[in-house]
Amino acid sequence: MTAKDLLPIALFAAVAALLPLFVTQNTWLNFAVFTLIICLAAQGWNILGGYGGQYSFGHAAFFGTAAYATAILQMRYGMNAYPAFAVGVAAASAVGAVIGFLSFRSGLRGSYFALVTLAFAEVFRVLANASEVTGGAAGILIKLDVRPANFQFDSRASFYWIALGLVTAALVVTRALERSRLGAQLVAVRENENAALALGVDALRVKLSAIALSAAITGAAGALYAQYFLYLDANIAYGTWISVEALLAPIIGGAGTVFGPVLGGVVLHGLSEFTKTLVGRIPGLDLVIFGVLLILVVRFPPREIPGLIRMWRARR
Amino acid sequence: MIEPDPAFLSVHSVSKRFGGLLAVSEASFTVKEGSITGLIGPNGAGKTTLFAIVSGFEKPTSGRVLWRGEEITGRPPHRLAQDGIARTFQIVQPFAGLSVRENIAVGAFLRHRRRADALAVAEQVAERVGLSAELDKPAAALTVAGRKRVELAKALATQPKLLLLDEVLAGLNPSEVRDIVPVVRAIRDGGITVFMIEHVMQAVMNLCEAVHVLAQGRIIAGGTPAEVVRDPAVIEAYLGHGAATRLASHA
Numbered sequence: 001m002t003a004k005d006l007l008p009i010a011l012f013a014a015v016a017a018l019l020p021l022f023v024t025q026n027t028w029l030n031f032a033v034f035t036l037i038i039c040l041a042a043q044g045w046n047i048l049g050g051y052g053g054q055y056s057f058g059h060a061a062f063f064g065t066a067a068y069a070t071a072i073l074q075m076r077y078g079m080n081a082y083p084a085f086a087v088g089v090a091a092a093s094a095v096g097a098v099i100g101f102l103s104f105r106s107g108l109r110g111s112y113f114a115l116v117t118l119a120f121a122e123v124f125r126v127l128a129n130a131s132e133v134t135g136g137a138a139g140i141l142i143k144l145d146v147r148p149a150n151f152q153f154d155s156r157a158s159f160y161w162i163a164l165g166l167v168t169a170a171l172v173v174t175r176a177l178e179r180s181r182l183g184a185q186l187v188a189v190r191e192n193e194n195a196a197l198a199l200g201v202d203a204l205r206v207k208l209s210a211i212a213l214s215a216a217i218t219g220a221a222g223a224l225y226a227q228y229f230l231y232l233d234a235n236i237a238y239g240t241w242i243s244v245e246a247l248l249a250p251i252i253g254g255a256g257t258v259f260g261p262v263l264g265g266v267v268l269h270g271l272s273e274f275t276k277t278l279v280g281r282i283p284g285l286d287l288v289i290f291g292v293l294l295i296l297v298v299r300f301p302p303r304e305i306p307g308l309i310r311m312w313r314a315r316r
Numbered sequence: 317m318i319e320p321d322p323a324f325l326s327v328h329s330v331s332k333r334f335g336g337l338l339a340v341s342e343a344s345f346t347v348k349e350g351s352i353t354g355l356i357g358p359n360g361a362g363k364t365t366l367f368a369i370v371s372g373f374e375k376p377t378s379g380r381v382l383w384r385g386e387e388i389t390g391r392p393p394h395r396l397a398q399d400g401i402a403r404t405f406q407i408v409q410p411f412a413g414l415s416v417r418e419n420i421a422v423g424a425f426l427r428h429r430r431r432a433d434a435l436a437v438a439e440q441v442a443e444r445v446g447l448s449a450e451l452d453k454p455a456a457a458l459t460v461a462g463r464k465r466v467e468l469a470k471a472l473a474t475q476p477k478l479l480l481l482d483e484v485l486a487g488l489n490p491s492e493v494r495d496i497v498p499v500v501r502a503i504r505d506g507g508i509t510v511f512m513i514e515h516v517m518q519a520v521m522n523l524c525e526a527v528h529v530l531a532q533g534r535i536i537a538g539g540t541p542a543e544v545v546r547d548p549a550v551i552e553a554y555l556g557h558g559a560a561t562r563l564a565s566h567a
Contacts, residue, residue: 179431180431181425181429181430181431181434184418184421184422184425184431184434185422185425187411187413187414187418188411188414188422191410191411191412191413191414192409192410192411192412194373194405194409195405195409195410195411195470196411196422197373197392197393197394197397198371198373198393198394198397198402198403198404198405198409198471199394199397199402199422199423199426199470199471199473199474200394200395200397200398200423200426200474201394201422201426202394203394
């Protein structure tokens with residue numbers, strides 16, 4: 001990795017960090033933090049789905065595991081929020097490795113892999129909804145105790161910067177992956193698994209590394225969500241909404257690119273927020289917009305926003 | 317037949333059955349270190365299956381494959397690549413979304429952890445196979461001949477001791493064949509043993525020191541190319557029963 005590789009990331013972080021100086025309304029900061037959390041979850045999906053070509057429909061399994069782990073460790077075992085956050089991320093990564101081992105070892109690819117991940121996430125959702133340790137259907141609250149030592153802050157801006165820091169870290173990790181042997185082998189597996197095997201790529205090991213990393217990043221988004229909203233239930237933590245958001249953002253923004261998930265996440269949520277202010281709050285409207293965007297992106301060849309821009313430039 | 321030579325690659329009574337079809341039957345042969353050895357035979361003889369067994373993509377139903385004295389039967393392909401056996405595919409398998417440089421670098425990463433080293437090896441290999449001018453093109457944009465060279469380069473970049481070439485000349489026009497024959501010879505002269513499936517007889521006669529002939533899953537002949545093409549069993553396998561005697565009476 002060279003300085004040139006990191007420059008766009010540094011620029012992005014610097015510009016985005018200025019936002020709370022201009023935007024002070026809580027609703028807008030709320031929106032910005034939520035969008036960053038989605039971007040982070042999407043960056044996790046992008047490692048496995050974008051670079052590895054393994055389309056997961058169940059990243060909620062990782063998001064929810066980390067979210068619940070960090071909440072439960074604090075509330076039931078009195079752990080401090082920061083180590084709880086780290087354990088949550090590690091737990092998500094471990095769940096990723098286990099799901100990956102079970103599905104990749106049996107050679108599941110394509111839509112079969114997507115369905116299995118969806119099934120895992122749904123099983124977790126049902127279990128979390130029924131189990132006592134997760135608070136069942138009533139959900140779990142993290143006790144309000146606003147002190148930085150508890151990973152709770154007075155100002156939303158502090159949370160914004162922390163979320164931005166994590167998103168930036170994920171961008172750096174993604175760039176480093178792109179420049180590494182693991183990244184090259186992962187892309188090779190995506191493009192043609194047999195050809196990769198013939199060149200000495202241990203496809204199983206590569207896919208397992210990718211899903212563990214992917215789950216850790218999406219897990220970080222889940223733990224951050226728990227810490228920001230201080231409340232979880234099964235439909236939030238393990239709901240299909242987060243699986244869908246995590247895969248839509250990179251697909252629309254450019255799967256297998258460093259900035260794709262962030263671009264897609266900002267555009268998706270920007271658009272849905274914009275229409276909300278325009279036509280008022282109609283339930284499900286954001287899903288309609290996501291659907292229309294997805295159709296447009298899949299229907300027209302460049303398939304993602306950077307591609308559209310390239311095409312538009314070429315036409316002029 | 318050549319006696320099995322434990323020093324390099326030897327295949328002992330390998331059979332492969334797909335349901336009711338015996339694709340390879342009791343095939344035994346060896347490949348000598350430093351040689352260019354050919355595997356020829358009519359369509360459907362089982363050549364590609366035999367290659368798949370040697371390169372670890374298929375497990376034989378029975379029989380053994382020995383590599384430098386060590387049994388490698390059924391060892392998975394990525395481990396064989398680490399052990400120094402690389403292969404190309406008859407139907408080229410480029411990483412379509414990647415540039416030629418990146419395609420070759422995937423092979424080079426096997427023995428070079430650092431990206432800069434892998435890319436440097438990729439450039440050297442590209443020069444050996446005549447791809448230097450195409451390094452930054454997407455692999456999908458190349459001609460058939462170009463893609464065959466990429467296939468060759470990817471395998472070479474793993475720095476193998478034995479290179480298995482599955483019809484690397486198929487689909488090329490005569491001038492393209494003439495271009496690539498010296499490349500294959502240079503690979504061998506660079507110290508890599510070559511074992512190739514080939515239909516282009518001109519190239520086989522030109523390149524190979526030894527040839528094994530596979531027909532209906534069995535090894536029916538082996539020797540130098542000149543010996544093999546005179547062998548009545550080989551002529552019959554290609555041209556039908558009784559062809560050898562008919563040809564002899566015409567001569």
